[in-house]
Amino acid sequence: MVSALYILAAALGAAFLLGLLREERRGLAYGLTLAALGFMTWVSATWVWAFATTALPPVEIFTAGTPPPFAINLRMGMGEAALTLLVNLVGLASALYLKETLLQLGRRAMAVLLIAIMALAGLILTRDLFNLFVFMELMAISTAGLILLSADSRALGAGFKYLIVSQVVSVLLLIGIIFAYHVTGTLNIDGMAQAPALLATGIGAIAAFLILIALIAELKPFPANGWALDIYESAHPAYGAIFSAASGAAVIFAVDKVLPIGGAAWLPVATGVGIATFLFSNLLALPQTNDRRLLGYSSVGQIGLVLAVVGQRDVLGEAYGFIAFGLLVSNAVAKAGLFWLSGTIEQRGLTAWAVLRQRPLALFAFVTFLCVLVGLPPFPGFYAKWELARLLAGEGRMALLAAILLGTLIEAGYLFRWFGYAIKREPEAAAEGPRMQGAGLATGWNRALPIAAALVAAWGLGFLWGDLSGRGNLLLALPLLFALAFLVLDWLPAWVKNTLAIGGLTGFFLLTWQEYDPLRLIFAAIFLIGGSVILLASYETKGRRIGFYPSAMLMYAGLVMLIRATDAFGFFAAWELLTLGSYFLILRGKHSEPHALSYILFSLGGAFAILAGFALAGQGAVHLPLDGLAKVAEPLAPWVFVLLALGFMTKTASVGVHIWLPGAHAEAETDVSPMVSGILLKAGLYGFLVLLMSMGSQRLHGVELTHVLLWIGALSALVGNLMAVFQEDAKRLLAYSSIGQMGYALFGLALMNHLGWLMAIMFIINHYVYKSMLFLSVGGVAKRTGTRDMYRMGGLVKLMPLSFIAVLIGIIAISGVPPLSGFGGRWITYNALLDSEVRLPIVILFLAGPIAFLYLFRLIHTVFLGQLKDEHRRIKEAPFWIVLPQMIYVAVLLVVAVVPGLVLRHVDNYLDRFFPQGGLEWTGTVISSNYGYWNPISIMVIVGVIFATLFAWLLFVNRRAQPVKQFNIVFSGERPFRPETTHFAWNFFAPYRKALGFLTTPLATRFWEGITDLLHNAGDLVRRLYTGNGQTYAYHLLAFVVAVYLIRLGA
């Protein structure tokens, strides 16, 4: 390895040499610049390699042949090597990206770029305080120079604002340095850190304050960061990449190494400033519409987060580097990539990114960077977040953890909203017509290459962090790899991929089914085999269906990993993966953009609750097996229970956090609706099962928590069903009905008795079958009729008999009347209810039952019965591939109705482990409980006989009936303003609405809308702070300094 000094020397030498070249030899100058940056990158890379592969201690580099503290020294350790590599790489890639600009501006601009990168490397390497100041000034001045690369004329103003601020900063820093020198007699950072007593009181304390506050001010803390945002907005995107990825990393490293001179008292200050910056930046980012300013806010926030982590290093121990670097490189890679991407897009609005849809690879890069930023698996930020939560909770710093998670959630909010725009919206019309060539995209190989490099780095770092985590690398997990393989295979036609997907799901089930206990086996069967059956409907879609299979398989991979997880980490990782996959799936729907956003936000919010719950339960332990939840003691246990239950409730869409579900399920594609309804919702129930199996019942302040769940379940059942009654849209009706069904299942689990759980299992199976079936048939009908509004349909029974049969069987099953499996569910339910002591929720649950009849009747009546609409006279039965799975479900329902013991029996026996009392007796075809017996076969026979008799009688009575012509009179000569109001199926249950409508007031929706409005308005209000006047920014900076000082004095 060559000395790290060559990094600095190469940049300087090249920058000076550039002056010797004539202005015309720009190609040569550019080549020299690239060569220097390449050499610098190579030097850093060799050091990283050396530190990674050998147990090399950090290397001290002396200058002037004199040891420190008498001469300036540098240090090269793992951290320095990695960061200089990052800085140099970003510099190299940006230089490549800037090819045209640099060639146009000439050697001066290249020299400035070289020196900027050198200054950042120096900032990282040096161990001398004054030398640090020199490099900081170099950074500031080169920043002012590189802003000029921008074609945006406003950049000039931003540069001046930055110079004002940096003047104030350097005044503070210099005064601090000289007095610190006076007190300690040295300028060496380590030398100062070794004399903590000198810098703890009097002059020393003020000097340390000035030094640290000046350095922190360079990190763009809230509110002294308006200048940085202006730079982000107006600078060339390649410089934005350097400013965010490289400068941020270098300065935070400088703060990290100087922080010890302030002693332990400074750690809370760093945390406080960091977390405030993180929260406020993300809040202020909410109302942004300019992509680069939005990225600026996010960058500022991310650096704030890292600063908060730096302030926690006393509790993070050995994981400190893993966490801090994980967050830092996540931000660096993602921001560099996003800024580079933004340079290929001509317009600055967020919707302008819709042009990326023309390039799937760029879109993939975009979404990768967003996931990296949010810290989703399998990227470094995810592992870092997990460890951070674990250690913070172990120290009882839950408030900080909550703030971090809240900020991350807000960030996810605006990032995924942006992604939704890119996927769904139309780009704004370009200002002038002729520029539309390439439709708003400007690329060349030199721009594509850096973006591709960032993409590769993102995945590579994900792998690396997985490897370092010691928790099993997610990128080596077979299900995830299978899902990712579809990214590579996305060029294949859809039917090939569909076959592969079905093969994969079924194959994995066959390989592993013996590994599960009966409960998990049920989930495995629903996820894998059930998933395969639904996928049959996907054969209907022709073409390549880009993006569908990776998303769907990601969801299935997450689901499978969820039931295979044995520890909390695996469970949480799987949870986030399935959330992410299902989000992409839902987003595919034509009008699903807002619903997908609300889905991902609720899900991530829930996921963070789960994360906090696990962290709290683990109390800092490295590994937390899922059954270790049972060992969590008071007073933590009830809180863990509450957090986990909250998380799972977001997935089962329990009342209060249900508002994402109707839109998400209704607007999804025909074959996606059953996936996200019939399959995905079960993940939440699985979570509840795991939770209740290990933690049982918990009391918080004397309240039995399962009792609360009971109420939530009952209310969900009631409200879900009631809402379903008043829907005009058939898919929305089914979606609301899911809320009710999940309410029943949750209720069953919360009963905490044998039959209650059996009932829940029954609901899990039944709901999968009939909800998938109904969504497919309604989807098929919607496909043929072109509408989902029930009042636009009618009389389809003759034209779509198979769909009719499916719906008929489905609603019989769902409503719980004999003879189908729903009745079995009901029977067990009533038995379970009799077993429990609670009364009022039971009444509510009973009330919900008949309401289900109302909406089911409406479904079959208004769609299939009644009069056929004129425009529907020629429609055909739903396509084969959509009908096929429905027929499979019909068969399954019939079989299960006759022999429910096939599955339930095993589960019933298995449940004896948890609840030895109150099981069912299985003798032959008769099933008996404490309260009575149920013989499915005889019920089937009896119902069959009654039905046949009635049908024959009806035929006999109506033998003389004559068909009447339809379509004679529609409106009796009137043309009503809203024709649908004259249709009987419109507002079908008006009287009920009059009576019960008050129960359907969208309280939850209003509540959540109120919260988002509040956040938005707060962000919009606070950002007025940034008046754009450079002088005001100087005020902010001074106010920040004085405020922190006063707070320090007070503490």
Next chain:
Amino acid sequence: MVDISLIAMATGFVLILIGLYGALTNGNLLRMIVAFTVADAGVNLVLVSVGYMRGRTAPILDSAVPAAEAVARIIDPVPQALVLTAIVIGLGVTALMLAYAYRLYEAKGTLDIAKFSELKW
């Protein structure tokens, strides 16, 4: 008797505050730049005042200050080295700000900083 270095230091601090006050209250770009140079001068004064020691001489070895007696005869050379760097850096930044101010004036025909606030929020 008040030490000369304290007087210098106090003057330096006052200059810094005056400079910053000027920079905070004058909206004219050139005046702001001048105000910052005043503050810079204050900083430099504070820097050298810290190294001063009464009754000693400049850290240059010659016939008056032989190398052997240096420890007892000279003042602290470090702040002097630092101030040199600080002056030069301040000068560089000032030149840069002037160039910026020129371009800003060229762009808008005004030197009022409040007029350069298209970027905000």
Next chain:
Amino acid sequence: MIKRVIALTLLAGLGLLFLGLLLDYRPDTDLNLSARYYAERTAPDLGAANIVTAIVVTYRGLDTLGEVTVLFLSATIVGLVLALGRRRGQAPAGLAPVGELLTTGSRMLTPLILLLGAYVFVNGHLTPGGGFQGGAILASGILLLLLADPLRHFSHGLISAVESLAGVFYVAIGLAGLVWAGGFLDNRILPLGDLGALFSAGAIPVIYSLIGLKVGAEFASMLASLAETEEL
């Protein structure tokens, strides 16, 4: 008005901080750790009579390299800023003719100023002064020429060649220290000589001369760039 009150309040806060520094400040009576080392070791180790110079050029040589770079950077950016905005206009007419006195005087003085500048930086390791001071004096000669004849155009090529060569040699000498002596910018790649002689202190005078040339060239280039913006 409100602006002034806020400014005063904030500065009062800052002033309070400064006051804390001022009131508690006690001048050293003995040299501290670093200063003592420099006082004792500079002459035997580096052979430089001017201890400040030894610190600037060698002990804290990396700072000085950075400092030179700051100037280089500023000069470059000033050139860049002004080049971007420059309108290629015609040389303005109607300028009052430069008087005989001014022309002759500036011609006479400039070589002397340049000579003084060179003297200051060549002797930087012995006497007060050095590269920066000498460079500034060099540039003041250029300033004089510019003031005397505002329309004079300096060869940017020459200035930037001097600037670049000086910079490259500076870095090269630094690296030579890394290879042949104790570290980057170690001055002991050349013999130390006798304390107080012109040719002493190893590479210090060479480096300081290079700095002098470079600083002079950088200031000159800034001045020239700024002068060319003048709308006459």
